[in-house]
Amino acid sequence: xxxxxxxxxxxxxxxxxxxxxxxxxxxxxxxxxxxxxxxxxxxxxxxxxxxxxxxxxxxxxxxxxxxxxxxxxxxxxxxxxxxxxxxxxxxxxxxxxxxxxxxxxxxxxxxxxxxxxxxxxxxxxxxxxxxxxxxxxxxxxxxxxxxxxxxxxxxxxxxxxxxxxxxxxxxxxxxxxxxxxxxxxxxxxxxxxxxxxxxxxxxxxxxxxxxxxxxxxxxxxxxxxxxxxxxxxxxxxxxxxxxxxxxxxxxxxxxxxxxxxxxxxxxxxxxxxxxxxxxxxx
Ligand SMILES: [Zn+2]
Numbered sequence: 151x152x153x154x155x156x157x158x159x160x161x162x163x164x165x166x167x168x169x170x171x172x173x174x175x176x177x178x179x180x181x182x183x184x185x186x187x188x189x190x191x192x193x194x195x196x197x198x199x200x201x202x203x204x205x206x207x208x209x210x211x212x213x214x215x216x217x218x219x220x221x222x223x224x225x226x227x228x229x230x231x232x233x234x235x236x237x238x239x240x241x242x243x244x245x246x247x248x249x250x251x252x253x254x255x256x257x258x259x260x261x262x263x264x265x266x267x268x269x270x271x272x273x274x275x276x277x278x279x280x281x282x283x284x285x286x287x288x289x290x291x292x293x294x295x296x297x298x299x300x301x302x303x304x305x306x307x308x309x310x311x312x313x314x315x316x317x318x319x320x321x322x323x324x325x326x327x328x329x330x331x332x333x334x335x336x337x338x339x340x341x342x343x344x345x346x347x348x349x350x351x352x353x354x355x356x357x358x359x360x361x362x363x364x365x366x367x368x369x370x371x372x373x374x375x376x377x378x379x380x381x382x383x384x385x386x387x388x389x390x391x392x393x394x395x396x397x398x399x400x401x402x403x404x405x406x407x408x409x410x411x412x413x414x415x416x417x418x419x420x421x422x423x424x425x426x427x428x429x430x431x432x
Contacts, residue, residue, distance in 0.1 A: 153220035156228040156250035156280035156376075157320045159194045160352040163375040168427030169366075171358070172196035172230060173419055174380035176203055178215065179408050180387060183415030185219045188227070191420055191429040195223075196250070196376065198230040201239070202294030209239075213246035225432035228280075232378065233295045240270045244279055252282040252323065257296040260309060267317040275318065282354055282376070285313050286325030290332040290357060292380065297330055304341060307348040314349040321376060323354040331381045333360035337369060346373035354378070359385075363425045370427060377426060382418045390414030 159170050173184045175197055188195035197219055199212040207215070216229030230250040231243040240251050253270040255263030263285070271281045286305030287298035305324040314322060324345055326338045334357065346353050355361075355369060358377035366377065391411035398406065423429045 152223040152225065152227050153217065153249060154226045154228055155278055156196065156230060156282070159196065159226060159228055160280075160321055160375050162194065162226075162431065163428070164352060166427075166431055167370070168431060169370045169374050170194055170196055170376050170428050171419065171422050171426050172198045172232065172354075172376050172378045173383060173422075174198055174200055174203060174232060174378065175212070175215070176206065176384070176387075179412040180383055180415050181215050181219055183387075183412045184383075184419050185223055185227075187416045187419035187423065188223065188225045188432070190416070191423045192225065192432045193423045193428040193430070194226040194432050195423075195428075196228045196230045198232040198378070200232040200292070200294055200380070201235050202292075204231075204239075205294065209242050209246050213243070213248055217247050230282075233292075234270070237266055237269055237273075241273060244274060244277060248279065250280045250282070252284065254284050254296065256284050256287050256298075260313070264313055264316050267313075267319060271318040280320040281318075282321040282323055283313065283317055283319035284323035284325075284354075285310050288325045288328060288330055288356060290329030290360075292330035295330065302329075304338060305345055307341070307344045310345050311348045314351055319351065321352045321354050322349055323356055326355075328355050328357040329360060330357050331360070332357065335362065335365075337361070337365055339368060339372060342369060342374070343372045352376065358422070366425050367427075377422075379419075379422055382422065383415050386414035386418035387411040388414075
């Protein structure tokens with residue numbers, strides 16, 4: 151039971167009126183931290199790896215890490231490829247054992263985005279794997295991920311209807327003022343509701359680190375069912391790691407700073423789960 155398809159988590163979130171966190175994993179300590187936070191909060195969770203994480207860890211290692219965490223967990227876990235770059239990477243993730251994929255076709259014209267996303271859905275759905283698609287172009291900064299100039303291009307509700315119908319995606323990531331890795335004070339809530347009403351799919355917001363708690367809560371009320379969080383995990387890890395590394399300049403074993411980094415991530419993830427409303431829902 152603990153390893154699930156993302157759609158299972160999204161359906162439960164839909165029924166319960168909350169959102170799931172998709173937490174980006176860079177190393178073993180961050181993986182353990184997210185798993186521990188999920189256990190302590192009693193929260194379902196998405197362990198996810200973007201192309202930069204995959205380049206660093208390796209596809210097979212990433213899948214193995216996620217799958218072990220799911221096997222040991224008592225809460226439902228999806229192992230997700232974040233910002234999959236192309237069809238080949240999606241296929242490699244499926245073969246490695248991921249239970250959920252994002253394909254990010256936003257750098258390409260709409261027709262091309264739809265065509266590749268449709269093929270990814272066909273492949274994934276044939277083997278019980280869920281797909282998150284994206285429409286619109288987000289700004290901000292994320293290593294290894296295409297980002298638009300300036301504020302980017304917001305998702306158009308009419309285009310979203312066509313995209314959802316022609317691709318068959320299980321969830322839709324949107325650009326409504328959210329930015330990767332950057333703090334944003336508000337989202338275009340009217341647009342968010344219009345997209346949600348038009349497509350009827352669970353909505354995904356990337357750039358969850360930089361959003362105020364009250365904005366997150368309102369977005370959940372309007373149908374956001376998954377938030378991606380990366381920057382806050384990186385900050386939590388580095389704060390703990392660097393603090394201990396500086397406190398102990400003569401230290402010859404990396405375990406103490408790594409452990410402090412891990413603790414920093416646990417705190418960041420637990421706080422997010424409470425705002426998303428996923429605590430106690432496992
Ligand atoms: Zn993203």
